[in-house]
Amino acid sequence: MRVERDFLGEIELPDAAYYGVQTMRAVQNFSITGHKLDKEFIIALAIVKKAAAKANMKTGRMPTNIGAAIVEASVEIMAGKWHDQFVVDAIQGGAGTSMNMNANEVIANRALEILGHKKGDYTVVSPNNHVNMAQSTNDVIPTAIRIAIIKKATRLYHELVLLTDSLTHKANEFNHVLKMGRTHLQDAVPITLGQEFAAYAAGVKRAAKRVQRAMQNLLAINMGATAVGTGLNAEPEYIEEVVRQICWLTDETFVSAPNLVDATQNTDELAEFSSTLKICALSLSKMADDLRLMASGPKCGFNEIILPAMQPGSSIMPGKVNPVIPEMVNQVAFQIVGNDQVVSLAVEAGQFELNVMEPVIAYNIFNSLTILTNAINTLNNRCIMNIAANDCRCQQMVDDSIGVITALLPHIGYEAASLIAKEAISSSLPVREIIKAKGLIPNDQLEIILSPGEMTKPGIAGKQYLSSTGQDTA
Numbered sequence: 001m002r003v004e005r006d007f008l009g010e011i012e013l014p015d016a017a018y019y020g021v022q023t024m025r026a027v028q029n030f031s032i033t034g035h036k037l038d039k040e041f042i043i044a045l046a047i048v049k050k051a052a053a054k055a056n057m058k059t060g061r062m063p064t065n066i067g068a069a070i071v072e073a074s075v076e077i078m079a080g081k082w083h084d085q086f087v088v089d090a091i092q093g094g095a096g097t098s099m100n101m102n103a104n105e106v107i108a109n110r111a112l113e114i115l116g117h118k119k120g121d122y123t124v125v126s127p128n129n130h131v132n133m134a135q136s137t138n139d140v141i142p143t144a145i146r147i148a149i150i151k152k153a154t155r156l157y158h159e160l161v162l163l164t165d166s167l168t169h170k171a172n173e174f175n176h177v178l179k180m181g182r183t184h185l186q187d188a189v190p191i192t193l194g195q196e197f198a199a200y201a202a203g204v205k206r207a208a209k210r211v212q213r214a215m216q217n218l219l220a221i222n223m224g225a226t227a228v229g230t231g232l233n234a235e236p237e238y239i240e241e242v243v244r245q246i247c248w249l250t251d252e253t254f255v256s257a258p259n260l261v262d263a264t265q266n267t268d269e270l271a272e273f274s275s276t277l278k279i280c281a282l283s284l285s286k287m288a289d290d291l292r293l294m295a296s297g298p299k300c301g302f303n304e305i306i307l308p309a310m311q312p313g314s315s316i317m318p319g320k321v322n323p324v325i326p327e328m329v330n331q332v333a334f335q336i337v338g339n340d341q342v343v344s345l346a347v348e349a350g351q352f353e354l355n356v357m358e359p360v361i362a363y364n365i366f367n368s369l370t371i372l373t374n375a376i377n378t379l380n381n382r383c384i385m386n387i388a389a390n391d392c393r394c395q396q397m398v399d400d401s402i403g404v405i406t407a408l409l410p411h412i413g414y415e416a417a418s419l420i421a422k423e424a425i426s427s428s429l430p431v432r433e434i435i436k437a438k439g440l441i442p443n444d445q446l447e448i449i450l451s452p453g454e455m456t457k458p459g460i461a462g463k464q465y466l467s468s469t470g471q472d473t474a
Contacts, residue, residue, distance in 0.1 A: 002120050018085040018119065020105035020127060026098030030089040037086045037099060038366045043078050044147035045103040048140050048223070049131055050074035051245035055238045056133045066130050069111035078249075082106055090363045095356040096141035103140075104131040134234040134242075136226040138264055138354055143221045143246070145362045149273065150252055152369040153215050159376040160208035160280070166384045167201035170194075178456070179304055179394035180401050187403040190455050193304070193389050200287050207280040214276040219254050221246070222263035228353040229261030267347045267355045270365065274343040277368045278336055284376070285333035288326035291383070295323055303393050308386040325383040332375040339364035405431045407449050412440055 001012045004021035011021045053070040056062035062070075076082060085106045088098045104127035109119040111131075117124050125131070132140075175194030180187050223246065224239030226232050231239065243256045257263035297303035313322035342364045346357035355361075398404070402424045408417045420438075424431050432450055435441060441449065448454070 002118075004120050013120075015119070018082060018106040018109040019087060019102055020109065020120065020122075022101040022127075023088060023098065023105050026088045026092060026094075026102070030092040030098070032089045032091045033363070035090045035363075037088065037090055037102075038148060038362075038370075039083060040148040040151050041099075041144060041362065041366065042083055042086050042103075043080075044144035044151070045099070045140070046074040046077035046107070047147055047246060047249045048135075048144050049103060049107055050078070051242050051249055052133065052135055052223075053131075054245050055241035058241050059235055059238050061235070061238070062130065062133055065115065066111065066125055069114040069125065070107055070131055072114055073107045073110035076110065077103075077107070082110065090359065092359050093356070095137055095354055096359050096362075097137045099359070100132070100135075100137040100140050101127060104128065107131045134224070134226070134238050138227050139222045139225040139260075141358055141362075142264070142267075143223050145270070145358065145365075146218045146221055146254075147246070147250055147252075148362075149218055149270075149365060149369065150215055150250070152366065152373070153211055153273075156369055156373045156376070157208055157211050157215070159373050159380070160204055160211065163376050163380045163384065164201050164205045164208065166380050167197050167204060170384065170387060171198035171201055174389050177389045177391050177394050178398050180397050180403055187401045189403045189406045190398050190401075192456050193394065195456060196290070200290075203283045203287070207283055210276045210279060214273045217269045218273060219252065220257040220263060220269075221254050222257050222260050224256065225260035225264045229259075229264035231260060261353070265350065265353055265355070267350060267358065267361060270361050271343055271347040274340045274361075274365050274368065277365070277372055278340040281333035281336040281368075281372055284379070285330050288329040288333075288379075291326045291387075292323045302397075304390055304397070306388040306390055307383060310382060325379055329375050329379050332371050336368045336372060339368045399430065402431055404450050404455065407455050408435070408441075411449065416440070 002015050003010050003012055004024075005011075006021045006025075008025070011024050013020065013024060050071050053062060053067045053074065057064055057067040073082075086102050088102045092098050108122065108125045108127040108131050111125045112119055112121055115124065171194045173194070174197055175192055177193040178190055179193050179196075180189075181191035182188050221243065222229065223242045224231050224234045226234050239256060243254055246252075247254050291305070291307065294302050294304045295307045298306075307323050307325070309321045310324050311321075313320040313324070343361050346361045346364075347355065349355065349357050402421045405417050405421050405424070408420070412420075420431060420434050423429070423434055427434075432446065435446055436443060
């Protein structure tokens with residue numbers, strides 16, 4: 001064991017530990033979620049610390065040997081080493097001070113080893129004086145959060161693009177499959193299964209664009225703001241250089257926020273990003289609902305599409321297969337809606353020069369990004385790519401429907417069409433047979449008007465009918 005001190009007193013630490021006294025106090029105070037810091041966030045913290053060390057060396061404030069050791073330690077963390085030494089809980093008081101100090105202490109102690117000194121010898125390399133030079137928790141944590149979000153959101157965007165491609169492929173594959181459209185869960189007019197999947201693809205593509213726009217708003221960072229945005233203890237040359245270093249390390253176009261006080265006080269852009277994830281999840285959940293309904297059955301439901309069978313669906317009913325992948329998407333959406341509500345409350349709860357609730361904001365956004373990305377990947381690869389259409393069932397439902405009567409409105413009027421619909425319901429006779437029996441429209445023209453394929457293309461059936469009767473279509 002070794003003993004470390006802060007202004008509150010002494011604490012014993014294991015000799016093997018790279019974290020220090022302030023980290024240990026946070027561990028003792030905050031046993032909340034059981035979840036440690038997100039891996040991408042730990043890497044983001046190391047990126048910030050490396051960038052700050054290089055910027056401080058460039059301004060001449062940081063001794064070169066100490067700065068080089070801090071850089072080397074940070075690079076190791078960026079490569080995945082020492083993550084087990086980040087032991088603070090993901091939700092904590094202090095606006096993330098414990099997260100920042102956990103990084104400062106791990107990097108300081110590893111730098112001490114690199115320089116040939118024992119852990120805890122902070123007279124040589126100090127977590128505060130050196131690793132945290134020209135920084136504050138209040139600019140380090142917001143910046144690291146944004147770096148981590150951008151990296152995670154890039155993967156989410158990629159999965160949304162792949163899902164859009166798969167849905168578009170299915171739209172083309174199903175373009176010939178006629179089925180009944182539904183509104184209010186009641187029969188409406190025919191549509192192609194391809195048109196429905198093309199609409200899903202358009203919605204997902206729109207979600208991808210929203211994510212991309214929201215990512216752009218997170219590229220303004222407040223490094224150099226230090227405690228309240230005034231830049232106390234940070235030189236102008238350092239502020240410019242630290243942002244440049246972060247851009248180089250992340251391969252992203254981060255910029256210094258135009259108003260560092262605003263960027264330190266306010267977290268509305270994080271609320272906007274969280275809301276974007278929520279909207280994306282809602283769109284996917286609606287699509288999942290549709291898939292579950294269209295696949296319902298197989299004998300006593302719609303049974304219009306066949307989802308890939310992923311696992312037995314019941315411990316008591318042999319042969320039952322459930323739509324487990326769409327069900328998972330629904331549940332992920334519910335979680336993301338809840339996460340967004342937490343973010344909204346936390347963003348509102350900031351006071352004056354800082355929002356101290358950033359740990360819970362980050363925790364929920366990271367969670368939303370992770371589960372949404374994983375859910376989309378699973379939905380695409382284990383469901384959408386292998387969906388099949390039940391062509392015969394779709395055609396049967398079109399043939400049995402009364403929704404096709406809507407196409408007759410321009411020719412016999414709403415009132416007459418309503419009477420035919422009522423008779424079709426009471427007699428169970430097809431609409432086509434009733435109209436033929438009544439002789440309301442010549443048979444050859446009726447076939448044109450009631451062609452379900454033509455009814456899925458705006459104006460085509462009516463124009464064909466008018467043209468065949470010699471009427472002016474202009």
